[in-house]
Amino acid sequence: MVAARDHLLSLQHPDGWWKGELETNVTMDVEDLLLRQFLGIRTAVETEQAARWIRSQQRRDGTWATFHGGPGDLSTTVEAYTALKLAGDDVDAEHMATARAWILEHGGLEATRVFTRIWLALFGEWSWDELPAMPPEVVLLPSWFPLNVADWACWARQTVVPLTVVCTLRPQRELGITVRELRTGRPRPSTRPAWSWNYAFTVLDRLLHRYHRRPLRSLRRHAMLRAAEWIVARQEADGSWGGIQPPWVYSLLALHLLGYPLDHPVVRQGLDGLERFLVREQTPDGVVRRLEACQSPVWDTVLGVQALRDAGVPSAHPALRRATDFLLAEEIRIEGDWSVRRPDLPPGGGWAFEFDNDRYPDVDDTAEVLLALNRVDHPNREAVQAAIERGARWLRGMQSADGGWGAFDADNTRQLVRKLPFCDFGEVIDPPSADVTAHVVEALATLGHDDEVVRRGVTWLLRHQEKDGSWFGRWGANHVYGTGAVVPALVKAGLTPEHRALRRAARWLERHQNTDGGWGEDLRSYDDPAWIGRGDSTPSQTGWALMALLALGRHRTDAVQRGLHYLARTQRADGGWDEPQFTGTGFPGDFYINYHLYRVIFPLTALGRYVRAGE
Secondary structure, three states: HHHHHHHHHHHHOOOOOOOOEEEEEHHHHHHEEEEEEEEOOHHHHHHHHHHHHHHHHOOOOOOOOOOOOOOEEEHHHHHHHHHHHOOOOOOOOHHHHHHHHHHHOOOOOOOOHOOOHHHHHHHHHOOHHHOOOHHHHHHHOOOOOOOOHHOOOOOHHHHHHHHHHHHHHOOOOOOOOHHHHHHHOOOOOOOOOOOOOOHHHHHHHHHHHHHHHHOOOOHHHHHHHHHHHHHHOOEEEOOOOOOOHHHHHHHHHHHOOOOOOOOOOOHHHHHHHHHHHHHEEEEEEEEEEEEEOEOHHHHHHHHHHHHHHHHOOOOOOHHHHHHHHHHHHHEEEEOOHHHHHHOOOOOEEEEEOOOOOOOOOOOOHHHHHHHHHHOOOOOOOOHHHHHHHHHHHHHOOOOOOOOOOOOEEEEEEHHHHHHOOOOOOOOOOEEEOOOHHHHHHHHHOOOOOOOOOHHHHHHHHHHHOOOOOOOOOEEEEEEEEHHHHHHHHHOOOOOOOOOHHHHHHHHHHHHOOOOEEEEOOOOHHHHHHHOOOOOEEEHHHHHHHHHHHHHOOOOOOHHHHHHHHHHHHOOOOOOOOOOOOOOEEEOOOOOOEEEEHHHHHHHHHHHHHHHHHOO
């Protein structure tokens, strides 16, 4: 524990924050190259370094996966192949031929997701007529009307609005290569002419395509202008949109197509900001360049503070005071899109995941910020307490009608947007989830809130326990994460370890412990129930399981002792752990994350809580 504690302390930035790399898949790097190609700013050096990284991530069967050790993904593999061909790789080289054969065997370009085909259409490799219509008029719909932008999750609405511009203008630029060899020639299956929501939206899509050919010109111009204003208004101080890659690249594309030159301040700031998200690393093969999809300084910092406190670091330690200064400065005091559903909730008391994301404070980060601030001794105690009170007020106000909490919005539960033809990649709404609700319940209960808001949150959690005794993990992999979050929260809210729901959760965790003493859950569990609770042991997931069992007072059980031995046995000499597996979730079933600090923070938290309980 001491080695892990010292290792984590050594990783703190002088400005008080912690930030590990947020590793995803090569789609980020492919789209970065294609964006630069479209804008005419791609360089040979950037291309070579990105291609080197993309090649390094290819699997033996020629494919690229969406997470370490996962199966090949068709769309990701098509995108990677395209980028490498753009970089000059010989199509007859073994790695390209193997990829191409796999792509054709699994349906070719015709079977890829909509987003992949949009990128192909930008360069004339796919027909815009064969893509779903996305009219910009959607930005004009009032918040009470179905399919308005507030119905989308924050990450989805930020992506959809610029995409409506791109898909309306239907541009085509030179790619310099073609990937027609990836076509199978087989037509995409047609929708069965029987009533269903899918069929209804297929009919709507046909009507929208007709409207695209002959729109109401004044309405279309107004919608395009409003979309541009909407996009510009949501650019963050660092040049990003929402601090995440998808809306960032599509916003730059949309503004460029609307006539914003590359030297326009908004576009220039957006392009310059990407540099901050690039990771360059020297490897035996040369420098590799990869793009983070997002950055997590607030999240890493608040989890790090709690881990250090659990490990015995004094509450007035200089590192924790510096972290507190950073967190106080990161509080968001302005209204964001969340206020559409909560117009009477005053701004202030919210924190975002990233350095700059003032429009979208999130519930999960805010809950963990309050838990961290509550455990530090800072000279300006009044400022800390005031921030905690504002944060608690905001969290309480963001509770959804059913008693749970979503990540960014309240009551973002309208299912209709999920039925749209272009929603084939990732979650597009933000309903309450067990892990977020648990973190809020834990934070409010820790602060002494014992009222209807907390009780409704507890009821929501008990109602959403799975039949096997676990809880689904929306933002981490998967049932181990959900269960590891919910159990400590319910104990903090007053449930005894003998409560039936907690006994069932403990049994589930103990049944799913691996023979090596650790816990692991493969990300395939989001698609295949056979993987639930199964996977290679990882330090972070072992930490989550131990945090739950320790909250139940099971310190001396065989399961806890074996879990502790696993962590001790796998720890590196520098105090950290290795974890190539992805244990974070962006979109269940589609997009996953390897948080590089999880492998330190959660084992340290578990070890610290075990030691503290024995004192």
